[in-house]
Amino acid sequence: MLALAAGLLLLRFLPQLPPVWVSVLICLVGITILPSRCRLLGCFLVGVGWACLSAQWALTDRLGQDMDGRTFWLEGRVIGLPDTRDGVVRFELTEVSSRHSGLPSRLRLAWYDGPAINAGERWRLAAKLKRPRGLVNPHSFDYEAWLLARRIGASGTVKAGERMSQTGEGETWRDRLRQRLMMIDAQGRSGAVAALVVGDDSGLSSSDWRVLQDTGTVHLMVISGQHVGMLAGLLYGLVALLARWGLWPHRLSWLPFACALALLGALAYGWLAGFEVPVQRALVMVGLVLVWRLRFRHLGVWLPFLIALVAVLLLDPLVGLQSGFWLSFLAVALLVLIFRGRLGSVSAWRALGRAQWSMALGLLPILLALGLPVSISGPLVNLFAVPLVSAVIVPLSLLGTSLLWLPAIGEPLLWIAGGLLEFLFSTLQWFAGWQPAWLPASLPLWGWALVALGVFIILLPAGVPFRALGVVFLAPLVFPPSSGPAEGLAQIWVFDVGQGLSVLVRTREHALLYDAGPRYGDFDIGERVVFPSMRSLGLSRLDLMLLSHADSDHAGGALSIQRQMPPARVISGEPERLPRLKGVGPCRSGERWEWNGVSFMLWQWPMARNGNQLSCVLLIEAKGERMLLTGDIDVQAEHALMASEMPINVRWLLVPHHGSRSSSSSAFIEATGAEGALVSRGMHNAFGHPHPEVVARLRASGAQVHDTAEQGAMLIRLGSFGTVQGLRAKRRFWREK
Structure with missing residues (x-):
């Protein structure tokens, strides 16, 4: 089973898929050698072949x-x-x-x-x-x-x-139940009740998810294996208690009924949840444990775990692409390692405490690998949140839902569950304000391996000597390897933010963010993309956030950036249109400064009549190589810039206004003499950016056009006179070039 699972999981790490005939051949070779001494290799090859075939079929079903x-x-x-x-x-x-x-x-x-x-x-x-x-x-x-x-x-x-x-009566019934739950009076937490009962998270706001993430309690607001196992255990225990108290009919054996009721309850809950990966894993493990219990045998822990792992992967190998799959199975594996074979009895509260700190530490390597935030307060918060949700709120929510046909009973139970959820979220919000989640910098492979080794050593049983040495291996977390440029050079990232703009400029000791990306309603690119990207690059502070102007596609994410990584200084071409930001200063045309041998210069047209023309332009120069960031200036502003004292003969040009037809005149393109033109825009955007005429003018001038929609985030090492590196060029079999 381990060999088969390894083959199935290899799919996640393949840069590209082999042809279909090669995948079939791998499967056939694996099946052929299964009866021989090479059965482990055979199982591995069967897993690889089946996973590749499954992925090929999914890719074939994409839009042409x-x-x-x-x-x-x-x-x-x-x-x-x-x-x-x-x-x-x-x-x-x-x-x-x-x-x-x-x-x-x-x-x-x-x-x-x-x-x-x-x-x-x-x-x-x-x-x-x-x-x-x-x-x-x-x-x-x-x-x-x-x-x-x-x-x-x-x-x-x-x-x-x-x-x-x-x-489709089944799906319709589930949807009607969701709508019914959203209409009840649950003290403002009907959305959270619906999340726990039917797995619908649409009733939770972005602020709710942020609080859950900061406190490491996301797993409590989705129907996880923990909830399924708890429900099965409660139903089994109910029948067992009735038998112990003499309330169960003597002519009927209680054990088969207890196992059947627990399994049916788990299956019903899984159906309500939509059979997501954690639920699939829990259902397989619960089913196996109940079958073995029915036969009065001790199954152990690793066997149902491995069977569940292989069953989920065989059913759909593509689940290995989901973060939830890795977190779900690794969390269970950690619990097995922590408690399996330990001597002596441990109280429930000590066991819960040991589980929480061990999970927080043990999941650290996978969180680093997946680029997910780490909750500092999670181990403490989960000490009371886990029993409250699993043993009280979930049973109350399910019981109240099942009794909605008796409104006098069902609705008060859900009202109580909603009140407890409101208390829970209020408490979580306090902890989130005290200690928000930590997003560590991404580590090179050797740094990640050291951290993983350190975690493994610390989690060894108490009798193993030198466990304290594991703390030493965690040093890359506290002192991450420097990823900044050398003296005199600038590292420039043009982030892929869709129809908007955000550019990070780093010198050896300083950092500047030019625009913060767009915000669409509740979806904040600054919070979801720009800030995580900066943290993964090892950035812990901003010296300057420069917002070219106040349009939402440029400044929409600024508020979240200021909250999560407060810059020392904020300036904008339109400070008066950004009242929610703190301490925004004006763009001062002609202002110059130097950081670590890299020079910067600002320009703004004093005769501007609209927001686009007011864009604050930034010139960067490192060892004679220049780059011009132009915001959304139009043709008139371009002519004024050409007549100014700013030297605009550059190697790299950020194309004005995402390549709009109203910008990038032939005279301006010729004046810049740029070898590379960078376009930040969204694929299939409603504005038609970049306009074909603009692209034609750029190419006619000899400039090579680079596009975030085509290349993803782009990296330029200014001062080294190199080329653009687009992240989409990094091969992933599921990703288009």
């Missing part, structure tokens, strides 16, 4: 290149629970049919200001479809891998549609 960005009429059935936030309805569609052949069998769609959509309904829709594509930044969330793991072949935006019919 020739259909990317086109609008189609199609029909399909809504699956899962539609999510409505900020006036946008997001849902998944399956059983897709259209007169156009080649459409994927599963789509993820968004309908702005759309009608109410329920699970199980069939819709006829006009939707603009896009191939799976996400933002690519240092250690950011990989949206393309997430889509592939869910076997979604395209995303899109609905333009129009009509409801055809309503089918």
Whole structure:
């Protein structure tokens, strides 16, 4: 089983997939040698071959290149629970049919200001479809891998549609229950109750998720294996107590009924949760333990763990692309290592305390590898949050939901559960304010290996000598290797933020952020992309945040950056339009300074009449190599810049206004003489950026155009006269170039 699991998990680390015939051959070779002494190798090869074939089938079901960005009429059935936030309805569609052949069998769609959509309904829709594509930044969330793991072949935006019919009673019933729960009086926490009962997290706000992340309690607000196992244990214990108290019929054996009730309860809860990966793992393990208990045998722990691991991976090898898969199984493995074979009895509270600090430490290497934040307060918070949620709130929520047909009983139970959830979130908010989550810098492989070794040594049993030496190996966490440029050079990152702009400029000892990316309603690119990227690059402070102007696509993420990494100074071309930011100063044209041998100069057109023309322009020079960051200036501002004292003959030009037709005049492009033109924009954006005429003018001048939508985040080492490095060039089999 270990060899088979290793082969299945290898898929996650492949830069590209072998051809289908090679995958089939690998499977056949593995099956052929299974009866021989090389059965371990055979199991490994079977796992590799099956995983590659499964991934190939998922990639084949993606939207074709020739259909990317086109609008189609199609029909399909809504699956899962539609999510409505900020006036946008997001849902998944399956059983897709259209007169156009080649459409994927599963789509993820968004309908702005759309009608109410329920699970199980069939819709006829006009939707603009896009191939799976996400933002690519240092250690950011990989949206393309997430889509592939869910076997979604395209995303899109609905333009129009009509409801055809309503089918699929199972999904419809689950959706109706979700809607019923959202309508109850749960002291303002009906969304959290729905999350615990049916696995729907749309009722939790971004601030709720931030608090859960800061306190390491995200696992409590999703239906996890912990909740499933607790429910099965409660149902089993209920029958066992009735038998012990003499209340169970003597002619019936209580054990089969206890096992059956526990398994049925776990399956029902898993169905409500939508059978996500942690739930699948828990169901397999609970089922195996109950079967062995029914036979009066001791199963052990590792066998059900391995069976669950292999079963989940065989069912769908692509789950290895999800962070939740790794965290779920590694958390269980850690608990087994911590408590398996330990001598002596331990009280429940001591066991819980040992589990929490061991989990916090043991999961550290995988959190580092996945680029996820680490909660400092998590071990302390979970001491009271885990028993409160698992033993009190979840049973109350499930009991109240099951008794909703008796409103006089069910609704008060849910009201109590909501009150306890409100108390929980209030407490968590205090802890989050006291100690927010820590996002460590990404480490090189050798640094990560040292940390993992140190964690392993510390978690060894108490009788093992020299365990304290493990702390020494954690040094790369406290003193991460320097990733900044040398004296006289500048490291410039043009982040992939979609239709917006954010550029990080680093010298040996200083850092400047030029624009902070956009914000769309509750989705803040500054919080989700820019800040995590800066932290993963080893940045702990900002000397200056320069916001070219106040438009949302440039300054939308500034507030979250100021909250999470307060800059020493903030300036903007339009400070009066940024009242929520603290201490914003004006852009002073002609201001110059030098950091570690790298010079900087600002310019702003004094005759500007609108926000774009007021953009604060930044010139950077390192060892004679220059780069010009232009914000959203238009043709008139460009002519004023050419007439100014700023030297604009540069090697790198950040194309004004994302390549808008109103900017990048031929005269300006010729005056800059740029060899490389950088465009920051979103794929299939509504503005048509960059305009074909602008691209044609740039290429006619001899400039090479580099595009974040095509290349992901881009790195330039200013002063070394090198080339652009795009992160999308780093091979991943699920990622398009």
